[in-house]
Amino acid sequence: MQIDRVTLAGRFVRLEPLTEQHIPGLARAGLHADLWRYMLYGNVDTPEKMRHFVLDLLRREAAGGDLPFAVVNPQTREPIGCTRYLDIEPRYLRLEIGGTWYAPEWQRTRVNTECKFLLLRHAFENLGCIRVQFKTDILNTRSQLAIERIGAVREGVLRNHMIRPDGTVRDSVIYSIIDAEWPAVSARLQELLAR
Secondary structure (H helix, E strand, C coil): CCCCCCCEECCCCEEEECCHHHHHHHHHHCCCHHHHCCCCCCCCCCHHHHHHHHHHHHHHHHCCCCEEEEEECCCCCCEEEEEEEEEEEHHHCEEEEEEEEECHHHCCCHHHHHHHHHHHHHHHHHCCCCEEEEEEECCCHHHHHHHHHCCCEEEEEEEEEEECCCCCEEEEEEEEEEHHHHHHHHHHHHHHHHC
16 A cells, blocks of 8 residues: 555645645634544644644654645645645554644535545545555534435444543544445435535
């Protein structure tokens, strides 16, 4: 499994390899405190915090564990959010999709559906993954519903899994899609996008 920078383009979103040039647009998109409530980064609501956030993701990419993307509106070419592959395990042909956020006006639109479709298609059809995982805060029921909507299977809960920025202990809900399930998930996502 060879992980290289790649642009993934659809009708509603364009996933571009994250660069420092995306910082100003992401800073504008990320000004909403609600975006960060369940994220482990704290409140990334200023241009300087966004710069630190992006530089951290680029360091993680350089270390080989992550591949971050800016989620870009193809009409305006403006960043509207961020997502990434993380915990990439080439030996085991698996990775996780996470760290996903979108400006509020793009939530509950086709953006998340197409973003996940593009990432999953690339993972299964180009990278040869046999497993793609998702995890979310147990308190983030909206995220859980979105993950279930795309067809991922809930596997369980990792208790006392992480510490949130406010110091409270987080349980994480784990979901996955495996290669045998991908054709049905792909068909479902394409159907949702066609609506």
